[in-house]
Amino acid sequence: MRAALVQMTSSDDPQANLDAARGYLQEAAARGADLVLTPEVTNCVSTSRSHQNAVLRTEDEDPALAALRAEAQAQGLWLLIGSLALKTDDPQDRRFANRSLLIGPDGAIAARYDKIHMFDVDVSETETYRESEGFRPGDRAVLAHTPLAPIGMTVCYDIRFPHLYRALAQAGAQILTVPAAFSFETGKAHWETLLRARAIETGCFVLAPAQTGTHSAQRGKARTTHGHSIAVAPWGEVLLDAGQSPGVFMVDLDMTAVQTARARVPSLRHDRPFAGP
Numbered sequence: 001m002r003a004a005l006v007q008m009t010s011s012d013d014p015q016a017n018l019d020a021a022r023g024y025l026q027e028a029a030a031r032g033a034d035l036v037l038t039p040e041v042t043n044c045v046s047t048s049r050s051h052q053n054a055v056l057r058t059e060d061e062d063p064a065l066a067a068l069r070a071e072a073q074a075q076g077l078w079l080l081i082g083s084l085a086l087k088t089d090d091p092q093d094r095r096f097a098n099r100s101l102l103i104g105p106d107g108a109i110a111a112r113y114d115k116i117h118m119f120d121v122d123v124s125e126t127e128t129y130r131e132s133e134g135f136r137p138g139d140r141a142v143l144a145h146t147p148l149a150p151i152g153m154t155v156c157y158d159i160r161f162p163h164l165y166r167a168l169a170q171a172g173a174q175i176l177t178v179p180a181a182f183s184f185e186t187g188k189a190h191w192e193t194l195l196r197a198r199a200i201e202t203g204c205f206v207l208a209p210a211q212t213g214t215h216s217a218q219r220g221k222a223r224t225t226h227g228h229s230i231a232v233a234p235w236g237e238v239l240l241d242a243g244q245s246p247g248v249f250m251v252d253l254d255m256t257a258v259q260t261a262r263a264r265v266p267s268l269r270h271d272r273p274f275a276g277p
Contacts, residue, residue, distance in 0.1 A: 001149070001253045002032050002251070002252050004249065006024045007211075009214070012055070013044075014044050014055050017043050035148055037079075037082060039082045040155055041082075041181055042082055043085060045211060047217065052096060072107055078103070078148060080101075080207075081101045082179025083098050090136075096135050099114050100154075111142055111144035111151075112142065113141075114140075115135070117160070117164075123183055148175075151176075152171075152173030152177070152204070154178050159178050160194065165204075169201075169202035169203065170268055175205045175253075178198075180208060182225055183226065192228070195230050199233065205233060205258065208232075210228060212226070213244060227242065228242060228243060234258050234261035239251050
């Protein structure tokens, strides 16, 4: 299988981001991709809740989702929209959803996953995040069955919670997706290590398309993200590191590597009950 990891520097302008994403998708198709993956919040990187309220839409009304579904169908490929920031119809909780969507070659939505773990951290005295103030967490792990491979869907901060990945692998996942807008400081320290660990622990391919660079903002402050979209093999080898420039980065996956890695170290079958601590 040939996968294309799309690395973007999305702004807080959804139309500009859509135009960029469609161009990348067309390039990936021309280069023979079977599966294309875009980063977290492909449609809008913004720190301003008022701006998000003004420009975001529900899933049914979101123009980026409609256009990318049409593009996937036109190109005849699988597309993981890493995530879209979307309004919901929940009258009790007005927060947005951070939703990853898997689109089939027919343009239909094959699976949806709402990010479970919220990035509420104090990286430093000057860099803090409270994702849960604007986004409501999901509560369900999602395994998508496709002709390419079973795909376990996650988003960004989820990577720090290994039990989620183990559950997906034990349910049958052979590919784990980790679209991200990883913070620059935590990315330098932890990004590659965490992704390789999840691959080694599960015997899965890990595909992690990322936002990169400084994201321009009409309102609110600009964000900087780590980049380095990565593909990791089931034995832990880094097959692709995209560096920090936007673009389309191709990687070929030999799916027999999943069975090979799991036969060498069958730890997914070795869980033991324990007491305590």
